[in-house]
Amino acid sequence: MSEKSRPLRTDARRNCERVLAAAEAVLARDGTTASMRAVAEAAGVGLGTIYRHFPTREALFEGIMAARMFQLTDSSSELAEAADAGEAFFRFFTAVVDNAGRMRALAEALADAGVDVKAGTAEAAAALRTALETLQERAQRRGDLRPDLRLPETLALLAAMCLAAEHRRWEPAARDRTLAVLFDGFRPR
Numbered sequence: 001m002s003e004k005s006r007p008l009r010t011d012a013r014r015n016c017e018r019v020l021a022a023a024e025a026v027l028a029r030d031g032t033t034a035s036m037r038a039v040a041e042a043a044g045v046g047l048g049t050i051y052r053h054f055p056t057r058e059a060l061f062e063g064i065m066a067a068r069m070f071q072l073t074d075s076s077s078e079l080a081e082a083a084d085a086g087e088a089f090f091r092f093f094t095a096v097v098d099n100a101g102r103m104r105a106l107a108e109a110l111a112d113a114g115v116d117v118k119a120g121t122a123e124a125a126a127a128l129r130t131a132l133e134t135l136q137e138r139a140q141r142r143g144d145l146r147p148d149l150r151l152p153e154t155l156a157l158l159a160a161m162c163l164a165a166e167h168r169r170w171e172p173a174a175r176d177r178t179l180a181v182l183f184d185g186f187r188p189r
Contacts (some may be wrong), residue, residue, distance in 0.1 A: 004070025004081065007109075008058075008175075009159060010180065012053075012096060013141065015043075015045055015053070015096040016051050016053050017067075018043045018045065019039065019040075019043045019045060019049065019050055019053060019054070019060070020060075020063055020064055020067045021043070022039050022040075022042035022043035022044075023042075023043075023060050023061070023063070023064055024064050025040045025042060026038045026039050026042050027061065027064065027106070027109070031109065032061070032109055032110065032115075033113065034057075035082045036057060036060070038048055038058065050051070052171070058113075058114075058115045058116075058120070058156045059120070061110045061113070061120075062110070062115060062119075062121060063120075064106065065103065065107060065117055065120065065121045066112070066120065066121045066123065066124040067124075068099065068102075068106075069102060069103075069121055069124035069125060069127070069128050070124050070127065070130070071081075072092075072095055072096060072099060072128060073124070073127040073128050073130075073131045075092065075095060075134075076092050076131035076134065076135055077131075079091060079092050079135060080135060080138060084144070085141075085142040085144050086142070086144025086145060086187070087144075088134040088139070089136055089138075089139040089144070089145065089186075090101070090139070090179075090183050090186075092131065092132065092135050093132070093158060093161075093179075093183075094179055096128070096158060096162065096164055097158070097161045097165050097175070097179065098165070098175075100161075100162035100163075100165040100166050101165050101166050101169060105144050105164040129151075129155070132149055132151070132155070132158070133151050136149070136151065136154055143188060144187070144188075145184060145186050145187065145188065146187065146188045146189065147188070149186060157182060161178070161179070161182065164178070174182035
C-alpha cells in the first residue's frame with residue numbers, strides 16, 4: 001500500500017484509519033476469510049470507500065501490516081527529540097520487540113492466505129529501518145551507545161529479540177530483564 005506516498009484529505013485519512021482498525025478486528029475474529037463487506041460494516045463505511053483505498057483483500061491485509069509498522073516509525077520522530085538519546089533508542093527497540101508477537105501472528109496468517117507480506121510492507125520496513133538507524137546514530141553521537149555498534153549488528157540483535165518474543169510469549173518482567181542484559185552490551189564501556 002502506498003497511502004504514505006501521497007497525502008490524503010483529512011476525511012479520507014480518517015476513513016482509511018477506520019477501515020484498517022475495523023479490518024484488523026474482523027481479521028482477528030474471522031481469520032483470513034474475512035469479507036470486505038464485513039470490514040465495511042465494522043468500519044461504518046461503504047464498500048466503495050474500502051476499494052478506493054484497498055483494491056483487493058490482500059491489499060487491505062497488507063495495509064494492516066504496513067500501518068502497524070508506520071505507527072512504530074511515527075513514534076520514532078518524537079523519540080528523536082528526546083533529551084536522553086540512549087533512552088529514546090532503547091524505548092524504540094523495546095517497542096519493536098513488544099509488537100513482534102502480534103505482527104508475526106498476523107504475518108503468518110496472511111502468508112498462509114497467499115499474501116506476499118514482504119512485498120506489501122517494503123516501504124514501511126524501510127521506514128522502520130531508517131528510524132532505528134537515526135535513533136542509533138543520535139545516541140552514538142551523544143555517547144549513549146558504544147561507537148563500534150553498527151546497524152547490521154543492531155538489526156540482527158533486534159531480529160533475534162523479536163523472534164524470541166514471538167515464540168516465547170514473554171511475561172513483561174522476563175522480557176525487561178532480557179532486554180536489560182542486551183542493552184548493557186550496547187552501552188559504552
